Amino acid sequence: MSQTNEGRRKPRRAKKFRSQILAKWLIENFEPCRVADIGGGKGLLSYLLIKNGWKSVVIDPEDQLLPTKYTSLEKKKVKISDEDNDLVTRINEPFSKEMAKGFDLLVGLHAHGSNMLIIDACKEYDKDFLLIPCCVIDEPVIKEYGINWRESLVEYAESKGFLVKKEKLNFMGKDIAIYSFNNLKPIKTLK
Numbered sequence: 001m002s003q004t005n006e007g008r009r010k011p012r013r014a015k016k017f018r019s020q021i022l023a024k025w026l027i028e029n030f031e032p033c034r035v036a037d038i039g040g041g042k043g044l045l046s047y048l049l050i051k052n053g054w055k056s057v058v059i060d061p062e063d064q065l066l067p068t069k070y071t072s073l074e075k076k077k078v079k080i081s082d083e084d085n086d087l088v089t090r091i092n093e094p095f096s097k098e099m100a101k102g103f104d105l106l107v108g109l110h111a112h113g114s115n116m117l118i119i120d121a122c123k124e125y126d127k128d129f130l131l132i133p134c135c136v137i138d139e140p141v142i143k144e145y146g147i148n149w150r151e152s153l154v155e156y157a158e159s160k161g162f163l164v165k166k167e168k169l170n171f172m173g174k175d176i177a178i179y180s181f182n183n184l185k186p187i188k189t190l191k
C-alpha cells in the first residue's frame with residue numbers, strides 16, 4: 001500500500017517559535033508598518049520585525065532584556081549582538097488606549113490584560129489589530145465555563161464593527177491569530 005502525505009497536517013512547531021512564525025507571516029504578507037508590540041515581553045517579535053525593515057515598539061509594564069540568542073525557523077542559533085540590543089525601544093508601562101496613536105498595527109501575542117483594550121483603542125483611533133489570545137488574566141471579564149475566550153474576543157470586535165479574520169500559525173499552544181486589517185497593505189505578488 002502506498003503512503004501519501006496528502007491531507008496530512010504539517011507538524012506544529014514548538015511554542016518557542018511563536019515570535020519567529022508571526023514575524024515571518026507579517027513580513028511575507030504585508031508592507032512594513034509601525035507596530036505596537038503590546039505585552040511584548042522580551043521583545044523578540046519587535047526585534048525580528050525591525051531587522052526586516054518594520055518599526056516596532058514593545059509596550060509592557062515589566063522591563064525585560066532582549067534574549068541574547070534565539071533559534072531561527074531553519075533551526076540555526078542566532079546571536080543578538082550588543083549593538084542590536086538597542087534596536088528595540090520599550091515603553092515600560094501597562095498599555096493604555098492613547099498609546100495607540102503613533103502606530104498602524106497593535107499586536108498582542110499572548111499579551112496579558114490588554115486584549116479588549118487593544119480592540120477599544122483600534123476602534124477609537126482607526127488602527128488595525130492582531131491578537132493571539134492566551135488567557136483572560138487581568139482582562140475586565142471573568143473566565144466562564146464553556147465560553148471560549150478567543151471567540152468572545154471575536155464577538156467583542158465584531159460588535160464594534162470590525163471584520164475579523166483568523167489565521168492558524170501552527171505552533172504548540174494558543175496559535176490562532178484573530179485580526180482586522182483596514183490600513184495594512186498586502187504585498188502584491190508578481191504574476
Ligand SMILES: C[S@@+](CC[C@H](N)C(=O)[O-])C[C@H]1O[C@@H](n2cnc3c(N)ncnc32)[C@H](O)[C@@H]1O
Pocket residue numbers: 018038039040041042059060061062093094095108109110111112113114138
Ligand atoms: C505571556 S507574556 C507574553 C510575552 C510575549 N508577547 C511572548 O509571546 O513571549 C505576557 C506579557 O504581558 C505583559 N503585560 C501584563 N499586563 C500588561 C498590560 N496591562 N499591558 C501590556 N502588557 C502587559 C506581561 O508583563 C508579559 O510580559
